[in-house]
Structure formats: C-alpha cells, structure tokens
Amino acid sequence: MRADCMEEVSACLRQEAHMHLLIVAAGSGSRMGADRNKLLLPLAGRPVLAWTIDAVMGADSITWVGIVGQPVDRAMIMELLAEAAKPVVWIEGGSTRQESVERGLQALPSVAQHVLIHDGARCLAEAALINRCAEAVVAGEAVIAATPVTDTIKRVDGQGIITGTPDRAELWAAQTPQGFAVEQLKQGHAEAQAKGWTVTDDASLYERLGWPVQVLEASPANIKVTTPFDLTVAEAVLALRAKRQIGL
Ligand SMILES: Nc1ccn([C@@H]2O[C@H](COP(=O)(O)OP(=O)(O)OP(=O)(O)O)[C@@H](O)[C@H]2O)c(=O)n1
Ligand SMILES: C[C@](O)(CO)[C@H](O)COP(=O)(O)O
Numbered sequence: 001m002r003a004d005c006m007e008e009v010s011a012c013l014r015q016e017a018h019m020h021l022l023i024v025a026a027g028s029g030s031r032m033g034a035d036r037n038k039l040l041l042p043l044a045g046r047p048v049l050a051w052t053i054d055a056v057m058g059a060d061s062i063t064w065v066g067i068v069g070q071p072v073d074r075a076m077i078m079e080l081l082a083e084a085a086k087p088v089v090w091i092e093g094g095s096t097r098q099e100s101v102e103r104g105l106q107a108l109p110s111v112a113q114h115v116l117i118h119d120g121a122r123c124l125a126e127a128a129l130i131n132r133c134a135e136a137v138v139a140g141e142a143v144i145a146a147t148p149v150t151d152t153i154k155r156v157d158g159q160g161i162i163t164g165t166p167d168r169a170e171l172w173a174a175q176t177p178q179g180f181a182v183e184q185l186k187q188g189h190a191e192a193q194a195k196g197w198t199v200t201d202d203a204s205l206y207e208r209l210g211w212p213v214q215v216l217e218a219s220p221a222n223i224k225v226t227t228p229f230d231l232t233v234a235e236a237v238l239a240l241r242a243k244r245q246i247g248l
Contacts, residue, residue, distance in 0.1 A: 019134045020112045021056055021177070022066040022104035025049055025077060025120030026093020031226050037073050038225060039120045044238045048225055050080050051123035051238070057085055058127035061134035062116070066107055068093045068100045098199055102189045108182060114138060115185065116177040117202055121224045124237055129218050130177055136216055137179035144179075144203045145218035146172040172215050175222050178202050184211070 029038030039049040056062055065084070068091045069077045081088050091107040093100040101117055108115060114137045118125065129145055136143040149171040155164040178201060180188075188205035191197075199205055203213045221237050223230055 018063060018111050019061045019114060020064045020108055021062045021116040021118060022068060023118050023120050024097055024100045025067060025069045026100045040076055043231060044235055048123045049120050052120050053080055055125050055127050059130035061131045066091050066104050068104045105186050112182045115182050116179045118177045119224055122176050122222055123225060124234055125222050133177040133179045142180045142206055142213045143216050144213060145175040145177055146215040147218055147220045149173055174201055175218055
C-alpha cells in the first residue's frame with residue numbers, strides 16, 4: 001500500500017477510535033402519561049433505557065458515551081451504567097431535546113470530531129445500526145437513520161379537513177442515531193439559538209441551513225417509545241428477538 005494511502009487509512013482508524021455518542025434521556029415522557037421519566041418504566045423486565053444502553057455498549061464503533069439526563073433520574077440512570085464497558089460521562093439535560101443535545105455537545109471531550117446523537121427512547125435500535133451510522137459519519141456524511149413511510153399521509157387543516165396528500169415516495173420517518181461532525185453540529189445549534197429556531201431533531205438544523213443530510217435506511221422496528229401502545233409493540237419485538245436468539 002502507498003504511504004499516502006496508508007496515512008489516510010490510519011487517519012480514518014484514529015477517528016474511528018474516537019466515535020462519541022450522546023444518549024439523550026432527559027425528557028419527561030408527557031405523552032406516556034406515566035408518573036416518571038418513561039425511560040425508567042419497565043420493558044420486558046428491565047427499564048426501557050437499559051435496552052438502549054445495551055445496544056450502545058454492544059456497538060464496537062463507540063468508544064465514549066455521554067448520558068444526558070435530569071438530576072432527579074441521575075442515581076437510577078447511573079446504576080444502569082454501573083458495569084458499562086466504555087467511559088461514560090453524566091451531563092445535565094435541558095428543558096427541550098434541542099437544549100439537551102446542545103449541553104451534550106458542550107460536554108464532549110476536545111478530541112471529539114464526530115458524534116452520534118441517540119434517543120434513549122429508541123430502545124430497539126441494534127448495535128449494527130449504530131455501527132453503520134458511525135461508519136457513514138466517519139466517511140464524511142451527516143446521516144440519520146430513517147425508514148420509508150408505509151402509510152398514505154394526509155395534510156389536515158385546523159377544521160379537520162384534508163388539504164393534501166404528500167407523495168409518499170418522498171416521505172421518510174426520521175429516527176436516531178443521527179450523526180454529524182462535531183464542529184458543524186455545534187455551529188448549527190449556535191445558529192438556531194441566535195435565530196430562535198425550535199426543532200425536534202438535529203437533522204432539521206442542517207435542513208434549515210441548507211446543509212445536506214443523508215438518510216440511512218433502518219428497520220421500522222427502531223421505534224421511539226412515546227405512548228403506552230409503543231411499550232406493547234417494543235415488548236413484542238423483544239420477545240421475538242429473544243426467541244430467535246435461542247433458536248425458536
Ligand atoms: N428535555 C428533553 C426532552 C427530551 N429528551 C430526550 O429526547 C428523546 C426524544 O424525545 P421524546 O420522545 O419527545 O421524549 P419526552 O420529551 O420524554 O416525551 P414527551 O414529548 O412525550 O414529553 C427522549 O429520549 C428524551 O428523553 C431530552 O433528552 N431532553
Ligand atoms: C429525534 C426524533 O426521535 C426523530 O424521530 C424525534 O424527532 C424526537 O422528537 P419527537 O418530537 O417525539 O418527534
């Protein structure tokens with residue numbers, strides 16, 4: 001191999017050796033209607049967040065994890081991470097997801113060049129998906145996991161009247177992980193703050209700024225646990241995976 005190619009490969013490996021991931025877990029779960037953070041509710045015998053942590057810890061590409069949470073949940077969350085095989089840093093979350101991510105970015109070590117943001121609530125994400133996202137980010141793309149929409153979607157006005165049917169071929173449901181170059185994502189958040197933008201995911205900042213983001217097709221099973229029904233679905237998916245694991 002030529003010396004310049006070798007240098008490129010080892011530069012890539014060096015970067016890969018520092019893939020950082022932020023788990024945002026500082027929400028309140030208002031749509032779940034529970035008495036606590038939905039990520040601490042039981043799912044197949046363990047807290048929802050424990051499944052998310054398993055996937056992150058099982059992803060070889062990730063070498064550093066930031067967990068963004070509310071102080072009230074800190075002890076319980078850190079207990080879930082007590083035996084983590086990777087360095088984990090606690091970060092205090094904000095009052096919106098956007099603010100929680102921003103705080104996570106500020107807490108990244110200075111060596112961090114790329115970062116994946118992952119919702120604690122996407123507890124069915126698999127390690128392989130996290131690795132695929134990491135690979136795409138290291139290759140220079142801003143990337144989000146997403147799945148093509150399978151329903152016919154209607155646009156509806158305030159009176160409940162349909163005003164349109166967007167072409168499904170152009171519709172994807174956004175998921176996480178979402179991966180970016182750290183400095184660019186920080187810049188995106190700074191612009192959003194300066195302009196007063198409110199967004200529900202990080203890709204939205206890039207869209208508004210005209211920066212490209214690639215979708216990476218992921219399984220529709222990578223749901224976000226948002227309502228009680230989602231817990232039922234997640235439980236069924238985990239049961240199926242457990243059966244497959246023991247060859248049933
Ligand atoms: N202030 C916030 C709000 C949300 N999140 C996290 O962002 C992810 C996606 O948000 P969502 O599903 O909307 O979670 P909640 O805000 O908890 O739910 P709800 O909107 O129903 O209140 C979750 O893992 C959640 O913990 C966060 O870190 N900080
Ligand atoms: C980031 C996200 O999970 C992508 O699907 C989502 O946008 C989080 O917030 P939401 O307000 O529940 O859509």
